[in-house]
Amino acid sequence: MSSKRTYELIYVLKPDAAENEVADMHKQVAEIVERMGGTIEKTENAMPWGRRKLAYEIGHHKEGFYVLEVISGSGELMKEIDRRLKVTEGLLRHLVVRVDESTIKAERARTKRTEESRRRRIARGLPPDRQPGEGPQGGDDDDSGDMMFDGADLEA
Numbered sequence: 507m508s509s510k511r512t513y514e515l516i517y518v519l520k521p522d523a524a525e526n527e528v529a530d531m532h533k534q535v536a537e538i539v540e541r542m543g544g545t546i547e548k549t550e551n552a553m554p555w556g557r558r559k560l561a562y563e564i565g566h567h568k569e570g571f572y573v574l575e576v577i578s579g580s581g582e583l584m585k586e587i588d589r590r591l592k593v594t595e596g597l598l599r600h601l602v603v604r605v606d607e608s609t610i611k612a613e614r615a616r617t618k619r620t621e622e623s624r625r626r627r628i629a630r631g632l633p634p635d636r637q638p639g640e641g642p643q644g645g646d647d648d649d650s651g652d653m654m655f656d657g658a659d660l661e662a
Contacts, residue, residue: 512547513584517591517600518570521557527596528571534594535575538587543577557609564598576605 513533519528528551539546555572564570577583584602592599644651 510544510578510580511604512606513579514603514605515584515587515600516603517573518560518564518597518598519543519573520527521567521569522570523571523596528573531597531651532573532575533591533597535587538590539577539579542579542586544581544583545578546575548574548576550574560598570598572662609656623643 517531519531520597532549532551536546553574556573557569557571560568560570575589588600588602591597627634
């Protein structure tokens with residue numbers, strides 16, 4: 507099963523990495539992705555990424571050059587990229603995260619909520635789906651139903 511999923515790959519190069527080293531690393535990743543049938547959807551190595559201070563020191567380095575790549579491909583592709591990055595010189599850290607998992611969970615929750623709503627409506631003798639003009643009207647631009655808003659900060 508080689509379904510295409512969306513992944514974020516973040517890698518941190520040594521802070522003294524030249525532009526051509528960053529380009530070479532991107533080229534290596536792009537070649538692997540292309541060879542294994544994936545696509546790179548986005549690459550960010552400028553602001554807000556680029557050279558940044560590390561949260562903690564890694565191998566006597568206090569800064570690193572961050573690069574974010576959004577990749578669509580199979581799990582086998584990401585395993586190969588992970589394997590290659592583990593042995594790459596000049597790379598401080600890397601991380602691969604599957605980002606479509608949260609989308610799948612949200613869709614599952616939305617489906618479950620919709621089914622529950624339909625079941626309740628049918629039990630009350632109503633049509634399963636909301637009809638036009640039924641339910642709350644307008645947007646959520648007022649704070650009248652907001653439990654966290656007490657109006658204390660409006661007093662002059």
